[in-house]
Amino acid sequence: MTLDEILVEIKKAENIVVMAHEAPDGDAIGSSLAFVLALRNMDKNAYVLMKDEFPENFSYLPGREFIKSEVDFETPDLAIVLDCPNIKRVNIEARPYFEKAKVKVEIDHHNKNDMFADYNIVNHVSPATAQILVSSFEYLGIEITKDIGICLLTGIITDTNGFRNTNVTIESFEFASWSLENGINLPKIYKQSMMTMTRSKFEAQKLAMNRLEFFENGKISFTYMTKADDEALGIKAGEHDGIVEIGKSIEGVEVSIFLYEKEKGFKASLRSNDYVNVSEVCLTFGGGGHIKAAGATLNMPFEEAKSAIISEVIKFLNK
Secondary structure, three states: OHHHHHHHHHHHOOEEEEEEEOOOOHHHHHHHHHHHHHHHHOOOEEEEEOOOOOOHHHOOOOOHHHEEOOOOOOOOOEEEEEOOOOHHHEOOOOHHHHHHOOEEEEEEOOOOOOOOOOEEEEOOOOOOHHHHHHHHHHHHOOOOOHHHHHHHHHHHHHHOOOOOOOOOOHHHHHHHHHHHHOOOOHHHHHHHHHHOOOHHHHHHHHHHHHOOEEEOOOOEEEEEEOHHHHHHHOOOOOOOOOHHHHHHOOOOOOEEEEEEEOOOOEEEEEEEOOOOOHHHHHHOOOOEEOOOEEEEEEOOOHHHHHHHHHHHHHHHHOO
């Protein structure tokens, strides 16, 4: 079985790097830190490769001292990619380490996955990569300590939108119950990861809310932010998170669209409520994700990007 083979590779390895997708969310960060803590408990020289992308609301997570932008070994014995459907989405500074690694592993839950590693654990129905790690650690006999549990619970809470998304499973609540039984402060983690925001993030949400537009008789909501907005408000890594959920929560909206400007073009973040597969929408632009939560990068001017993404969503609304 692949999991057994991965454990063999872990035991053989000394220098290990863990990485996730660019602009990491709670699942990517929580899963990465949980895995590196587990590896450290196995006496491995392991680090998470993540550069200047740690949102402040996850500052409570254990293991942050093992996050590095680079490490002092060029050729890892093992590279583990988490919560990432293809190598192009891995943050660019970490990719060379993955490419040079002697053995490559990926663990993911996205609908479309390139199976790009030597060993691939992909569970499309899992609500979070962190939840795959819960069952994987249990199967392999890797102890889930309190610190590891905090990281895994954060991943599950954030990728199920606080246990509110339809992707939540019985196993999600079982692990939440285990966490409470083992002294993990679930309400505190929920508040910190889902409800607490910086002043700049609040101002970003307020600006985006004021810009909301509606199309197709209110079935599509749209808003955006530019680099100039980010500079004016002092937006930090992760502070765009949650903006796309504003439109989704409005009665009658099926698809919520949020565009924000990157160094080149705009990143589109999409959410749907009932029947539109936004992953398929984003695949049109080379992106992807989940059925009800996906994203893509549109390398085009704002008005062109806005028109393109709305037009594509309309096609799926009318299918």
